[in-house]
Amino acid sequence: MYEQLNELKQYLRVDTDLTEDDNLILSLADTAIAYIEQSTGKKYVKDNIFDLTIKQLVAHWYENRKIMADGNYKNNGSELPYAATLLIKHIALSGAYEVKT
Template sequence: MAVTLGQAKNYLKLDADLTDDDELITSLIVAARDYIRYTTGKTSAGEDDGLYDLCVKMLVAHWYENRTIYSAKPGAINDIPHSVTALLIHIAQCGAYTGDAND
């Protein structure tokens, strides 16, 4: 099942009736799916693919919360969190995922 706008907004803890960032969040969902596919060469394993969907949501949240190129906050970390990297490695190496990044 692909991550929906509603699911992403729920993960981001945004009220459903706030629509100002809907276009941005939708584009982040598409970008996250593309990022996973081009990084791992794999696509979602199917309808109930919780790990893949979680990876999409985590990437969307990371990119949504780190929209600037530079952070003035001391000690700010804008790298992709380790948990996303671990999911990407799993997706890349797991036989349950199919596809080719060139599809």
């Protein structure tokens, strides 16, 4: 389980004293780790690149919780942010990360 809730809330600009979404935010972080590991084949490690990728995915999913698209493809949340996509590619190609077995 991802344990940096306050860092995530700061990145999301959610007040730390607001707790109603805490479980959702942590769940999104755990999902982001699983998504990155499955997309890259690399094992999660706590470092700045992996953590920024988690934060970007969590922010994207947190802000785009609609089930249905609104007809505007660029604003419907179905496409990952370009920066997150680049970071995921970097993790996949980098020899600095252990292959997940």
